Amino acid sequence: MADAVLFEFLHTEMVAELWAQDPxxxxxxxxxxxxxxxxxxxxxxxxxxxxxxxxxxxRVGQAMAERLPRETLxxxxxxxxxxxxxxxxxxxxxxxxxxxxxTNHQGTYVLQDNSFPLLIRMSSGLQYLxxxxxxxxxxxxxxxxxxSTLGIKSLVTASVAALPACKFQVVIQRC
Amino acid sequence: MAVCVAVIAKxxxxxxxRSVPMENELKFHYMVHTSLDVVDEKVxxxxxxxxxxxxLYLGLLYPTEDYKVYGYVTNSKVKFVMVVDSSNTAxxxxxxxxxxxxxxxxxxxxxCNPFYNPGDRIQSxxxxxxxxxxxxxxx
Numbered sequence: 001m002a003d004a005v006l007f008e009f010l011h012t013e014m015v016a017e018l019w020a021q022d023p024x025x026x027x028x029x030x031x032x033x034x035x036x037x038x039x040x041x042x043x044x045x046x047x048x049x050x051x052x053x054x055x056x057x058x059r060v061g062q063a064m065a066e067r068l069p070r071e072t073l074x075x076x077x078x079x080x081x082x083x084x085x086x087x088x089x090x091x092x093x094x095x096x097x098x099x100x101x102x103t104n105h106q107g108t109y110v111l112q113d114n115s116f117p118l119l120i121r122m123s124s125g126l127q128y129l130x131x132x133x134x135x136x137x138x139x140x141x142x143x144x145x146x147x148s149t150l151g152i153k154s155l156v157t158a159s160v161a162a163l164p165a166c167k168f169q170v171v172i173q174r175c
Numbered sequence: 176m177a178v179c180v181a182v183i184a185k186x187x188x189x190x191x192x193r194s195v196p197m198e199n200e201l202k203f204h205y206m207v208h209t210s211l212d213v214v215d216e217k218v219x220x221x222x223x224x225x226x227x228x229x230x231l232y233l234g235l236l237y238p239t240e241d242y243k244v245y246g247y248v249t250n251s252k253v254k255f256v257m258v259v260d261s262s263n264t265a266x267x268x269x270x271x272x273x274x275x276x277x278x279x280x281x282x283x284x285x286x287c288n289p290f291y292n293p294g295d296r297i298q299s300x301x302x303x304x305x306x307x308x309x310x311x312x313x314x
Contacts, residue, residue, distance in 0.1 A: 059289075062293055063286050063287040065250075066249075067283045067286070067287060069250045149251045150250060150251055151251065151252055
């Protein structure tokens with residue numbers, strides 16, 4: 001039972017660490033260039049932290065997709081892969097299944113989790129809504145990494161309407 | 176028991192290939208390369224035939240007069256190909272399956288290694304020693 005909490009603590013520290021290390025490095029020239037320049041530097045750093053988190057999640061997802069479907073048989077189609085993500089992967093990482101999976105059958109899937117374990121400790125409503133996306137970047141990476149190992153190139157984004165429910169949108173990139 | 180073991184990536188380039196009698200390496204490389212066609216054929220046949228038994232183990236790919244070639248595909252489309260000596264008739268199907276299972280487990284460990292970038296050649300010594308243990312019975 002304590003194992004789930006270890007990952008939550010580690011994740012919280014990861015987000016805190018990556019965010020703490022980009023206070024705006026030179027406020028001087030930024031200030032003289034106007035709010036646009038200084039604001040641009042700050043935002044650029046935040047975007048990089050989000051993509052660093054997502055990259056970490058990507059590598060973890062790749063390894064998990066290799067290790068998890070060991071005895072299960074080969075996946076026949078895309079929907080099978082998404083179902084595997086919602087059931088087996090989510091249970092392995094968060095000890096619960098995804099609450100709902102919807103699709104438009106044209107390459108877009110929406111995975112909804114009504115009580116996301118990484119957000120459930122923060123609030124249950126609209127407080128801290130702006131801070132929530134940082135805590136979802138790593139998980140988006142896990143989804144994208146797992147899909148990529150299983151042969152599906154995709155783009156994963158997350159959105160929060162009200163904590164702790166969140167939606168992950170997976171768009172399959174067919175080229 | 177195996178004479179040659181190869182791990183082939185999704186894009187059909189070798190991640191790891193090793194054969195025991197060091198002289199005829201090229202012949203084994205060629206055999207593995209030609210067996211990839213058979214693997215692809217089996218994998219696509221599995222998709223079309225509505226067989227419930229979607230197995231990872233592909234079985235005997237093709238026999239030659241000296242050697243037999245076995246295949247196994249993982250869910251991430253990484254293929255393992257094993258060439259065994261035909262004279263070793265005591266080798267049963269479950270033994271081959273268990274060898275592939277050990278290979279799959281070791282490959283998963285390699286993937287989970289943070290120092291390994293997916294897509295690079297496998298240089299892990301642990302993987303090497305596991306493959307040696309599978310090949311060393313040939314004398």
